[in-house]
Amino acid sequence: MKETARVEAFSDGVFAIAVTLLVLDLKVPPPEPPLLAGLLAEWPVFVAYVISFAFILIMWVNHHWMFQNIVRIDSSFLMLNGLLLLGITVVPFPTSLVASYILTADQTVATAIYSGWFVVIAIIFNILWRYASANGRLLSRQAHETGLAQAITARYRWGPAAYFAAFAIAFAWAPASLALNLALAVYYAWPRESKLQLPGARG
């Protein structure tokens, strides 16, 4: 069995649970206004749900790709991966924050925390990949020698910048920040034929 199998299985479990726990934020509206009106008034909850679901799913896909190039693990990698999982498990919390506060005076703080947390996760993800790929430390020979690793590094680099833009915009106008997050979710989730023939394209 591949050396990394149990780390992948544990990580998969955490990703799957975090993404599913998001549903606990979808609350049945109180009986007072008609149900349809009550649900429509809850729209920020649904928008935040879709963004966070897509974000965690995208991170899982990237995590999956990363591990297809990794054939060894060490203690540092294990703990960096743990840090990434901590980031992922927390996501339902800023999701609740932004859903609760986007229509209030505190929308800037809530949106900045939401986007800021995505920045943190994207940075940890880059650190994790760079640790694994530096000098081919934990990579398969194939990934190291063909230039695939450098191509992936170049691609991942833009994640933190994109989420940082959403973070910065929160201070100008919070709804625009949320909209950018939604656009990023759609953009990253949109399938494309990768020019770099990522391993994910084969498997």
Add this chain to the structure above:
Amino acid sequence: MKETARVEAFSDGVFAIAVTLLVLDLKVPPPEPPLLAGLLAEWPVFVAYVISFAFILIMWVNHHWMFQNIVRIDSSFLMLNGLLLLGITVVPFPTSLVASYILTADQTVATAIYSGWFVVIAIIFNILWRYASANGRLLSRQAHETGLAQAITARYRWGPAAYFAAFAIAFAWAPASLALNLALAVYYAWPRESKLQLPGARG
């Protein structure tokens, strides 16, 4: 290891968690009426529980069968599968809605949303399968050449129609819609010897 193994494992995790989170809707009745009366008054919660449990279980069984014919994945398939998982993870929410509102004046809206969500999931499932099976894109040679894929396509086609019927009936009389959903759950869950010798019959 099969190329699809980690996608299956992640999907299994999401299905398993979504089906188990349904229990969070089963609430201990308040102490005022006697316990037995309190529990009987909660009957819509239990009916909705059984329907949603069976629905998710049936989708998992079909997902399992689908993957026994699939030997490759690509980016588009990964994202369509992610969309299906989004549909599944949301199920506990319309389940709560229908359990809370089936005995109120808003029963039509609640039941229509509940059945409507099942229509959406059934449609995504069909898209996912058709994407994978068109021209045998992601199929094993065996599934593609023996006509098994077309047989499965024909069988899956009826799912959206059946749930759409339950959706339409909600506007006439909501309890009938719920009853149809329950009947569909029993019908689809009922084991049968498949005439098409689905791979599930072998394993």
Add this chain to the structure above:
Amino acid sequence: MKETARVEAFSDGVFAIAVTLLVLDLKVPPPEPPLLAGLLAEWPVFVAYVISFAFILIMWVNHHWMFQNIVRIDSSFLMLNGLLLLGITVVPFPTSLVASYILTADQTVATAIYSGWFVVIAIIFNILWRYASANGRLLSRQAHETGLAQAITARYRWGPAAYFAAFAIAFAWAPASLALNLALAVYYAWPRESKLQLPGARG
């Protein structure tokens, strides 16, 4: 890969989540009485936690043993297994019931439902095993021919009877029923060298 692998993985996920969700019933006591007194007053919650945790764990161990003798699955088995999983996922609910009502006048109803649910699960488990083992339908040749299957059948037979005793006693004195459930949990969880050399003893 073993034909049953994905069914086992999905079932493991459901067992693991159900057993972990039990913790959501452990509530932080309100600030009014001192913390230690508040926690001691919550003792029924902890007793119910231990019983239900042990019950689910024991069912998982038995499920694990069962699958070591099973080498094929069919549609009926899949659905019976789904019924067992439905039983397991519901366990946190009667656990809450009994923890909330054991000190009230409704203790008999709560305890009867709690034990009664264990009876239902134990019966489903026996049906599942008998379906799989009848004429060696889904068994490995080894399990069928060596008499191991009959020995397992004989052993599992007592489960429903034992939980039925706890169910019946609930109508006489509810705390005795809870105590019997606790005793059964310890009894079944207690490791023993199996005279029948169950496969679990080897692996």
Add this chain to the structure above:
Amino acid sequence: MKETARVEAFSDGVFAIAVTLLVLDLKVPPPEPPLLAGLLAEWPVFVAYVISFAFILIMWVNHHWMFQNIVRIDSSFLMLNGLLLLGITVVPFPTSLVASYILTADQTVATAIYSGWFVVIAIIFNILWRYASANGRLLSRQAHETGLAQAITARYRWGPAAYFAAFAIAFAWAPASLALNLALAVYYAWPRESKLQLPGARG
């Protein structure tokens, strides 16, 4: 397949769910004080989150290492492992306790329970390992004969003592106990090149 595979998978599931459920304690602050002030006032919740997350992650890493040396299981091991999982699944509860009470007069009780629970888990972990490793009972030949097992035993021995120190300090000054727990989490999580060349270093 390795005899221990399904036990590892089930344990992984429980660890992954317990670590993810911790997020349910992160509550959206009420709308009254400004959001930022409300979040800052919640700092004990975040500190407790980080400590408990790191604790469960560290236990998972150790569990992972332990199983790399184990090649057989028996009934007693299965039940000791179940006891360890019971300990892990409960962790979100004392985490809530300490987060709710660290700023109240009951801080000593809450912190003692929190650290005390870590002592209990660390002791169960040591019992589990010693049961598996005594006379090489469940170990691979390599782990038994090279002295690796004894080296691991020596290393694990300090866990209960360290958490007991945090437990004892709670009676003197509760915040110091929490700080020691945080320091222990960082210390144990900090990657190091193991002098004993633990299997984890290779895989």
